[in-house]
Structures are given as C-alpha cells and as structure tokens.
Amino acid sequence: MTHRDDVRDRLQTVFRETFDDDSIELADEMTAEDLDDWDSVSHISLVLAVEREFGVTLNAAEIGSLENVGAMIAMLRAKK
Amino acid sequence: MIAALRPEDIAVGASASFEQRVDAADIDAFALLTGDVSPLHMDAAFARSRGHRDRVAHGVLLAGYVSRLFGVHLPGRDCLLQSLNLKWLHPVCAGDTVRFTATVSQISAPARAMMAEVVVENAETGVTVARGKVQAGFTGDES
Numbered sequence: 095m096t097h098r099d100d101v102r103d104r105l106q107t108v109f110r111e112t113f114d115d116d117s118i119e120l121a122d123e124m125t126a127e128d129l130d131d132w133d134s135v136s137h138i139s140l141v142l143a144v145e146r147e148f149g150v151t152l153n154a155a156e157i158g159s160l161e162n163v164g165a166m167i168a169m170l171r172a173k174k
Numbered sequence: 175m176i177a178a179l180r181p182e183d184i185a186v187g188a189s190a191s192f193e194q195r196v197d198a199a200d201i202d203a204f205a206l207l208t209g210d211v212s213p214l215h216m217d218a219a220f221a222r223s224r225g226h227r228d229r230v231a232h233g234v235l236l237a238g239y240v241s242r243l244f245g246v247h248l249p250g251r252d253c254l255l256q257s258l259n260l261k262w263l264h265p266v267c268a269g270d271t272v273r274f275t276a277t278v279s280q281i282s283a284p285a286r287a288m289m290a291e292v293v294v295e296n297a298e299t300g301v302t303v304a305r306g307k308v309q310a311g312f313t314g315d316e317s
Contacts (some may be wrong), residue, residue, distance in 0.1 A: 135256050137285045139309060142280055154284040 101148075101170050105163070108143045112136060122164030144170070177250030181312055190248035191275040193297050194239055196231045204235045205302040221267070228267040235306055236266060240292055243276045244310050248290070252314045253260040256287065260306035264296070271297040276308065286312040 106120045113131050126132040132140075141157055144150070144166070150173050160166050177190075177203050197250045205211045213220035221229050238262055244253045266272055280289040289311060294304035 135311070138256065138285050138311060141285045142282060142287060142289055142309065145282065146280065152282070152284060157284055 098167060098171060101167050102128070104147055108140070108147050112140050112143050116143060120163045122162065122167070123167070124163040125161060148173070176246050177248065179249035179254060180252065181249075181281055181286060181288065184249060184278055184288060186278055186281060188248065189275060189277040190243060191273060192243065192247065193271055193273045195225040195271045196235070196266055196268065198229060200235065201229055201268055204232050204238075208232070208234075210301070218268070226265055226267055228234055231266040231268065231270070233260075233262045236260075236262070236272065236294055239272070239274050240276075240294070240306070240308065243274045243292070244290070244308060248276050248278070249288070249310065249312060252312045254311045254313050255308065256257060256311050257309040258306065259308075260292065260304055262304045264301055264303040266296070266303050272303065276281050279307075288312075 102120060106118065109118045109120060110116050113129060113136065115131075126137065141152060141160075143151070143153060148170055150170070152169075156169055159169065201215055204250065205215055210232055211215060214226075215221075215232055216229065218229050221227075237258060240258065244250075244255060255297060275293045275295070276290045277293075278288055278290045282288070290308045290310065292304075292306045292308055295302050295303055
C-alpha cells in the first residue's frame with residue numbers, strides 16, 4: 095500500500111465515523127456538495143477528527159484550503 | 175458570573191465543574207416544559223416499584239446542566255454547542271446532588287472549536303452517572 099493509499103484509507107475511516115455513514119467511498123474530487131451532511135458544523139467536526147487521527151494541527155490557511163478530498167490527502171501527506 | 179474564554183485562552187486539560195442538587199421541583203419544571211410526564215419521573219411510588227430510590231430525573235435534564243457547563247463556565251459567553259454525545263449509566267433521583275465536570279481534550283483556535291470529555295457524578299457517592307463528549311464552537315470576533 096502506498097503512503098497515499100494509507101492516508102486515503104484513514105481519511106475514509108474519519109469521514110465514515112464523522113458522518114456516521116459506512117457507505118462513504120472517498121474520491122479525490124469529492125466536495126461538500128457531494129455529501130448531504132457536510133455542512134459548516136460537520137466540517138469543523140471533520141477538521142477536529144482529522145487532527146486526532148493524523149496527530150496534526152491545522153492552521154487557518156490549511157483549513158481554508160480543504161476544498162475537496164484530494165486537497166485533504168495532499169495536505170496530510172505534506173504534513174507527515 | 176459567565177466566563178468569556180477564547181480558544182487562545184484554553185489548553186488541553188482545562189476543566190470546569192459545578193454541583194447541582196436535583197429536586198422534585200426541577201423534575202416537575204422539566205416535565206412541564208417538555209411534556210415528558212412518564213410516571214418514572216413523576217410518581218415516586220411507581221419509580222420505587224421499578225427499583226429506584228425515588229422519582230428519576232429525566233436524562234435530558236442532566237444534559238441541560240451539561241449545556242450550562244459550557245455556556246456559562248467553559249468557555250462561557252461565546253460557546254455554541256455543536257454536538258453532545260452522552261451515555262446515562264445510572265439514574266439520578268430527586269434529592270441527589272450531582273457534580274458536572276468538563277475537561278478539554280482538543281482545542282483548535284483556527285477552527286474556533288474544541289472537544290471536551292464530560293463526567294457526571296453523584297456528588298455524595300462518587301459514582302459516575304453519565305459520561306460523554308461535547309464539541310463546542312466559539313462565536314464572535316475571531317481577532
């Protein structure tokens with residue numbers, strides 16, 4: 095498994111737990127438009143859950159840059 | 175006194191606590207407000223017939239006190255509760271004094287949010303009667 099696949103799998107687990115939906119399959123181009131429950135509050139939940147899962151702290155610029163799943167994966171790979 | 179802590183003022187491990195006696199009058203008021211007049215809450219004889227010491231406080235009444243913990247104490251004024259996950263482990267009965275404690279487990283100033291562990295104990299016995307997690311955001315000026 096590549097590092098990118100590992101990050102993607104862990105991120106998928108975070109999404110499934112945050113949105114309480116085991117059917118979620120992440121795709122790089124996925125945005126808040128693709129998940130009904132991905133609103134401003136759940137986005138904060140997602141940020142906090144990502145920080146816990148990956149042991150990272152996200153700054154305001156990084157949080158603002160998380161426009162889709164691919165951007166999240168790239169950011170997390172860059173931070174590890 | 176309502177606290178007014180900002181994310182920058184709070185570190186992981188920060189905590190707040192208060193004690194509250196839950197009287198029959200509190201249970202009556204909550205039942206009137208919500209319409210939950212189950213005899214478990216309203217009828218001491220019925221509650222005793224189900225193995226409880228006295229009328230059982232509504233679990234969500236306790237959740238209301240958890241709201242006070244965050245809205246008044248930690249962080250206080252600027253709090254906006256975003257999620258509450260609470261498990262009720264033991265009943266609280268009329269006349270019990272309960273201690274509510276929140277401990278911050280995660281704080282993100284950029285996300286304007288924090289996570290906290292909540293423990294609710296019977297103040298007389300020390301038994302944990304409920305526990306849970308809260309996600310709270312911060313309203314207001316981000317400066």
